[in-house]
Amino acid sequence: MENKQSYFGEVKSAFKTLALGMKVTMKEYFTPKSTEQYPENRKTTLHVAKRHRGRLVFKRDENENYKCTACTMCEKACPNGTIKILSEMVTNEETGRKKKQLLDYEYDLGDCMFCELCVNACNFDAIEFTNDFENAVFDRSKLVLHLDKEIYKGGSLPNLIEGGADWEVGTFNTKKK
Amino acid sequence: MFDFSIVTKWFDELLRVTCGLGNFSAILIECVLVGLIILIAYAVLAIILIFMERKVCAYFQCRIGPVRVGWWGTLQVLADVLKMLIKEIFIVDKADKLLYYLAPFLVIAASVGTFSFLPWNNGAHILDFNVGIFLVTAVSSIGVLGVFIAGWASNNKYSVLSAMRGAVQMISYELSLGLCLISAVILTGTMQISGIVEAQTGPWQWLIFQGHIPALLAFLVFCVAGNAEANRGPFDLAEAESELTAGYHTEYSGMGFGFYYLAEYLNLFVISGLATTVFLGGWAPVNIGVEAFDAVMDLIPGLFWFLAKTFFVVFLLMWIRWTFPRLRVDQILKLEWKYLMPLSLVILVLMTVCVAFGWTFTIA
Numbered sequence: 189m190e191n192k193q194s195y196f197g198e199v200k201s202a203f204k205t206l207a208l209g210m211k212v213t214m215k216e217y218f219t220p221k222s223t224e225q226y227p228e229n230r231k232t233t234l235h236v237a238k239r240h241r242g243r244l245v246f247k248r249d250e251n252e253n254y255k256c257t258a259c260t261m262c263e264k265a266c267p268n269g270t271i272k273i274l275s276e277m278v279t280n281e282e283t284g285r286k287k288k289q290l291l292d293y294e295y296d297l298g299d300c301m302f303c304e305l306c307v308n309a310c311n312f313d314a315i316e317f318t319n320d321f322e323n324a325v326f327d328r329s330k331l332v333l334h335l336d337k338e339i340y341k342g343g344s345l346p347n348l349i350e351g352g353a354d355w356e357v358g359t360f361n362t363k364k365k
Numbered sequence: 366m367f368d369f370s371i372v373t374k375w376f377d378e379l380l381r382v383t384c385g386l387g388n389f390s391a392i393l394i395e396c397v398l399v400g401l402i403i404l405i406a407y408a409v410l411a412i413i414l415i416f417m418e419r420k421v422c423a424y425f426q427c428r429i430g431p432v433r434v435g436w437w438g439t440l441q442v443l444a445d446v447l448k449m450l451i452k453e454i455f456i457v458d459k460a461d462k463l464l465y466y467l468a469p470f471l472v473i474a475a476s477v478g479t480f481s482f483l484p485w486n487n488g489a490h491i492l493d494f495n496v497g498i499f500l501v502t503a504v505s506s507i508g509v510l511g512v513f514i515a516g517w518a519s520n521n522k523y524s525v526l527s528a529m530r531g532a533v534q535m536i537s538y539e540l541s542l543g544l545c546l547i548s549a550v551i552l553t554g555t556m557q558i559s560g561i562v563e564a565q566t567g568p569w570q571w572l573i574f575q576g577h578i579p580a581l582l583a584f585l586v587f588c589v590a591g592n593a594e595a596n597r598g599p600f601d602l603a604e605a606e607s608e609l610t611a612g613y614h615t616e617y618s619g620m621g622f623g624f625y626y627l628a629e630y631l632n633l634f635v636i637s638g639l640a641t642t643v644f645l646g647g648w649a650p651v652n653i654g655v656e657a658f659d660a661v662m663d664l665i666p667g668l669f670w671f672l673a674k675t676f677f678v679v680f681l682l683m684w685i686r687w688t689f690p691r692l693r694v695d696q697i698l699k700l701e702w703k704y705l706m707p708l709s710l711v712i713l714v715l716m717t718v719c720v721a722f723g724w725t726f727t728i729a
Contacts, residue, residue, distance in 0.1 A: 199704065206689070213425050213688040221429045 230322075235355040236348060240319035241302040243333075244295050245340040247316055252339055255314040258290040265309035270299040290336055297323055298331035318349055367666060370488030399491055403481050407631060414630040416442045417676075418683060425687040449626075452619035457519060460616065464518035469617065469624035471511030476628040476635065478504040483638040484562050484647045486667040497558040498546050501639065502539065505594070508628070509535040512596075512603065515625075516613035527612035530694055531596060531603030537701040538593040538600075544709035545587040548716040549643045552576050552725065562647035568654035569726065571646035577726050579715040584644040586709050588681065591636035593697070596629065598686035602694060637678035638671075645674045 193201060224234065236242075246254040258275035274292040279285070307315055315335070320343030325331060342349050380391040416431075416439065423430030431438030456462065481491045482501045494500055509532055516528020549572055550556050553564040565571050573580050593600035604612030614625040641647060648667030652659045692700065719725055 209688045216427055217424050221427055223429045
């Protein structure tokens, strides 16, 4: 942008914009801070938004059946090759129709970049991300998960899947009990 | 106001009369003691300032800063100091050894030197010459030399670049800094720091009130130029982290770096202290002309007033630092030579006219 302001016009606009900046930061100074005191508050006031992408899980109904049909749309959508699906063709004896059946749904948490493209690609609403974020382990091999074998019942923290405690801004939340 | 010189005179008498020491040994003991006090105050203030900077910066950035070490993070800086003390000091292979070692000491010497000019209380001036203000600017110039030598001796392209930027900036801004101080000297008629503060005792006698418009402008210019002089805030292009790694002190480790770190924060304190001394009345308490109120205010020691006002200015400078983005080198020079320098010359003339015609604000 070409600056066509006069000398004093420049000074005037400089003062105006500088004062505006100072006003903004001063307002920010007194805004309640939203920092979470994590390890202390993990069982009390910790709040993790439901939409936070912690890890991938299978959606299951009340009989703990999953909906995955091994169509491999998620595997194809994944930019990292995080998901590997093994399947076989099974012939239904009554109808004589062939159907794909899931043998193994391998999800490597260590490779995942939490882009949610797999969930978007899924046509059967079979997978979703949960906000369970405490995924640290001591061995990389433990990060390779088999989603069809495990029945996910929530992670290491109680009530986390519902978002944990209510979101409070500005309280210094180090309560341990 | 409590006159601190009672204490110093008592101590002097204790040495000379009660202990019967001669002139030389009495002065030697006094000098060593005063030097010790200065250095301790220097270190303690540096720790307080670094802690304050971290907290204030965090709050401006919607964080809460260090909270883990000690209560509310109070011991964080001590832990950092400890870390810095036990770090290895290494020598860059192709550095200019003598200058490389010399530079941090020049910086710290300039910093401690200007630090000792501050008026802590009535009668508690450590260095108090009849050309005090002039000498402060002279001593602070040694710091520029330290910065420049450090960059040059490190034998590192980024460091040289940073040193050049630093030198250009500090030499330029010293001009308007000096001119602002001179306008205060015109108003008070003395260069002695104790004299300048004494001229500001009494109701509404702080120079910023006494000199109204020109003094207020001078205070603003002083804050901007001082910030540049301390290599901080929007003028930190000498150590521009994103461009020059760390600037002129890239090649220093351990306490060599620690000295620069200390000097940076103490320069901030010294600039704020000078602004307080010259424009906000130094140790002079808030007097509004109501006798009862003034009497109560006079009971509060001058040290408290000085520190309170200085930390107010420090906060102001931190506010500026964490608000504005860094200037480019041409913008910095443009700001100084096209705006601040002419403005401070105008202030000088305005102040002279005001003083000559007696248009200063005084309650008789």
